[in-house]
Amino acid sequence: MTVNLPGTEEAAEPTALPPSPPDVLPNIETEQIARSSYSIISRPSVGTTGKRIPLLVNLFKVAADATDATFFQYSVTITSEDKRAVESKGIGRKLIDRLHQTYSSELGGKSFAYDGARTLYTVGPLPHNKFEFKLLLEQSFAKCLEAYTSHANSQDALRVLDVVLRQQAANRGCLLVRQSFFHDDSRNFIDVGGGVTGVRGFHSSFRLTQGGLSLNMDVSTTMIVKPGPVIDFLLSNQNVKEPRYIDWAKAKRMLKNLRIRASHRNQEFKIFGLSEKPCIQQLFSMKLKNGEDNDGEQTVDVTVYEYFSEHRGIELISSAYLPCLDVGKPNRPIFFPLELCSLVPLQRYTKALSPVQRTSLVEKSRQKPHERIKILTNAIGNSCYDDDAVLAACGISVNKQFTPVEGRVLETPKLKVGKNEDCFPNNGRWNFNKKTLLRPSDIDYWAVVNFSARCDTSYLTRELIKCGMSKGINIERPYSLIEEEALMRKSNPVARVEKMFDLLSSKLTKEPDLILCVLPERKNCDIYGPWKKKCLSEVGVVTQCISPLKITDQYLTNVLLKINSKLGGINSLLALEHSGHLPLIKDTPTMILGMDVSHGSPGQSDIPSIAAVVGSRCWPLISRYRASVRTQSPKVEMIDALFKPLDNGNDDGIIRELLLDFYSSSNGSKPTQIILFRDGVGESQFNQVLNMELNQIIKAYEHLEEVDVPKFTVIVAQKNHHTKLFQANAQENVPPGTVVDTKIVHPRNYDFYMCTHAGMIGTSRPVHYHVLLDEIGFSPDGLQNLINSLCYVNQRSTNATSIVAPICYAHHAAAQMGQFLNFDDLSEASLTPDSEGNVPIPELPRLHKNVKTSMFFC
Missing domain, CATH: 3.30.420.10 (Ribonuclease H-like superfamily/Ribonuclease H)
Structure with a gap:
């Protein structure tokens, strides 16, 4: 293979480190600006009010001794021996490593910072403007490097340094997610169910602050599919006990583009799809030698099962009647039986987590401030950043201590509640125990609809009325209380909502002030959307949805806060x-x-x-x-x-x-x-x-x-x-009202960090x-x-x-x-592109005039 490095005539002027403040004002097309353009303002001064508090920040001071260091940028393209472009991800880093090993002397012994795609950086220029190299990789790829040198401003310098961090992580076999890096280490895994695993890693990036160049390091979490047998993943993902219950259409969507290792080939492959028929019926064409002299070939159709049994000596036990994985290309399928395939580690799971999974992740991954400080201290100590050749060429070294900074704790605002009483929040929290709402809304004519078979709505309404009375809200008995018919529970959500409204309309004599809707599930209930649309867009009535696991005074108070706000009242x-x-x-x-x-x-x-x-x-x-x-x-x-x-x-x-x-x-x-x-x-x-x-x-x-x-x-x-604030002399989170507007902020622009809430779980x-x-x-x-x-x-x-x-x-x-x-439904039907390639954007139904000015979102 051939590697060419055509260069430019002259190198640009060098850029010194540490760089000057970044320019965060990207250009914008002039036709998009109707009036004279605005510029981002600079910091006028800093705040002075509040109680001073010593803090630590997860920024680590960076020293840069090589002030004349210059980054040179090279554009990278990959081509095969026949000059065709190669877009395969993953080949780039392997090839650049081989290039560096093979031609180090010809390249002046320079170390590279390579982003894995189309850009490569060196500190100082390569010795010649044009090279031609030949390399041989396992897949026989060739590469051309079309190089140009360019002046790098401070933002470019930061980008190069971040590329160095990614390259170092890639060399250690990490999963890279932007500037976060994740190791294949079971000690960092968090099983959240459904075949999904959270993996803890670290975010690491360079930042420019008033205090100079710093390294920002923080704990980071991403989601991966659980490695191991594909069939085990599918059973867990769909929460079924046996393969015969698997929804294969759903499985196909879930598996597409995931990588597997096949035990009979000991190679990695990407999943394209599933076979149309089970393994024992799925045919494919193969060539067989004719006769004893092997003087010819004939093409025969065999089943996947037959091929593995008779030609590979592998007796399939559990996947004969299951679809095969297709790891080929369109019109060129390659079928592997499921039982021979395992998902490789560190593959990102990009689907939305279910409420149960999200709750599990939060509970298992939370870290108190002192725990996070300990983890980050160990991480920065073991980072080996000082040993990196590119960073060393820049004279960069990273301090291992958290940056100290002074913060201020602002005064907590006083609130007004009912009966002109003052309310003084404590640690960012307050309650309405023995207090009433500032401006309560009476509820005279209302109804309750119940989609949940497990909720006693009679008890619920009695307790709600009693709680409302203690908060200053006069709530009459509901005019109507409607239970969903048992036969309707298996109908689609829209039909259930329409039927409920038919029943409600037959009972009510006028427009209600409120409809209280009891849902069968707390999160992601499929009735919620159609119900809200019916009430807020079509009918124009205030509604409150609930799904109580336990009816307590605190729960009912929280519900009443929402109801009162939606009805136009004011809580505080x-x-x-x-x-x-x-x-x-x-x-x-x-x-x-x-x-x-x-x-x-x-x-x-x-x-x-x-x-x-x-x-x-x-x-x-x-x-x-x-x-x-x-x-x-x-x-x-x-x-x-x-x-x-x-x-x-x-x-x-x-x-x-x-x-x-x-x-x-x-x-x-x-x-x-x-x-x-x-x-x-x-x-x-x-x-x-x-x-x-x-x-x-x-x-x-x-x-x-x-x-x-x-x-x-x-x-x-x-x-x-990923900037976190820690109390220097305590293990708790920083107090509500903590603000920092010096040292760790932007060197020129007007910014500040503020923590206004009480961090009760994990690190604020x-x-x-x-x-x-x-x-x-x-x-x-x-x-x-x-x-x-x-x-x-x-x-x-x-x-x-x-x-x-x-x-x-x-x-x-x-x-x-x-x-x-x-x-x-929309994604399958109405979102298909038109003849000009434009995808129509469906409009949201507008809010009914009766509720459009309400705080329906409370």
Whole structure:
């Protein structure tokens, strides 16, 4: 095989380490920007309020001595001997290793950082601009390396260093999931049932902070299919005891693209599908020699069973009457009996976990702060990063100690509840024992429907009425209590819901205030979506679904908090909010937006994404919200329906709805300030939030013929990161209200970490807040205290939430309305591309006018 390395004429200027702050402002197409573009603001100053607290952070200081180190980047392509491109994953690392071993002297003894795909880096240039090598691998692949050198900025330098970490993990045989690495070590396995195993590993990445270059290391978990015999996996995955009960259509979907090792070949193969017939009937063509002299060949059809029995001497015991695995290619099947095949280790399981599996994973993988510190200390000590040739060439060494940093614990906000009483949360928690709700909603005319055969609804309603009385809610006896007919329990969910509504309609004399719905299962109940759609979209009635395992006063109180919020009541308010003294908000009409997009699970690439935006109402309150939800293209993160002009000139977008509702609910006040909280976007998308989504909001405002555009404060909240805060002198989680805005934050941009909730299980994860824009002009203390306070206004909770309530509400609204559509049916029928290749996106049913302004998502 031949390896060519054509180079460029001149090398770029060198880039020194440690690198300068990264540029997190990606370019954006000019036609997407309606107005002058916004730039991400720099940090104005740091906060000062709160009690000081010494903390440790899982960032490890990195020293870089080789300040003149220059990374050179090479583009990699793989071709076979006949010059055809080779896309096979896994061959790249093997070939580059062989290249380095075989031609080390010709390559100047350089060590490589290779990403396993199309990019290779060296520290300093290779000795010549063009090479031609010949290599021989087991599969006889050839490779061409088309190389170019380029100037690397600081973000590129970080990318190279992260490639080094991945390469080192790959050399140790780890499973790589972005910047997390997982060993095939049974001590790290967590069996969650269903043939699925959690495997603990480590996240490891380089970060630039105010304190310089650091290595971020954290415990990470991913899901894998349980290695071993394929048949054992299928039995466990489908929760059946014998192969004859296996759903083979489901098995085919589950097994596709998984890798197996065949005992009779001692090789690995990828599963393409299943045979149409069982092993003892499945025919394939094979060539046999003719006669004793072997002077010819004839092609005969034999069964897979016959082939293994007569030609391989393998007597099949358990899989003769089962389908075979097809490990071939389209139109070229290769059939293996199931009993000869085992799933190889460390294969990712990308389907959504069931509620039982998720609960098991949480219970078995939780780690207290002191346990996590011990695990990470051992991991960084055994990392061998200082021995890596590429890192050594850069003069990089990693300190083995956690980074100390000073945090501040903000003051806990005081709440107002019923009878003008004050409520003082303790450790981020409070309750309504011997307290009443601030503004209770009476329930005069309501009904109960029961889909569960095990729930005593008479006892349930008596206890609910009694609990409501103690919380200040006057609840009359239900006008109607309907039990589902036993014969209906085997019908499909939509039919069950329709039948229940027929029975309900025949009993009720007017529209009820509330329908309490008792479901047969707590999680993922297939009745939930059709029921919510019927109530909220078609009928327009407030509903509360429950599935109590045990009816307790605390459970009923939690249910009543949700019901009261949905009916327009208020459970509690911030004391400052109640008295009308919220800084920067009390005198200026201010709207708060929470924005989130939820996507289908990794295995559902054709499922539409759900975009949800909640907006505050009833200014000067910041605890009342309504939601607007839309579908959009699968896996698209930017919300495209904030402003949606129609052919008739009207705007059918999300923001128009929320602006008009703010106006009608706030005594005719128009928002002159908008605080926007955006969830779920990474640094590379910050510019799009500012210059695509924010411009849509401005367009929607201007479409209402408003001239004075509001002032905006735009904040991104991130939970999907690996920075953890630990108390330096204690084994417990950091206290609620802990904030850090120095040393470990971005060297230039305006960001901070805040942990607002009481971590009762495992190790708390702070939210990483990024302030992209602040036209309103909050001080750092003012903004941090507002965010801390917004974690105490979630009406469905008596705990401070880990993230601000508007984002919680947006997440709940997207999840609830997403179940209005049966995506399982849609993915097979209406989501097929049209003649131009466009996939139609089904629209969500709109909320009924009776409930569209309610907090139905509570």
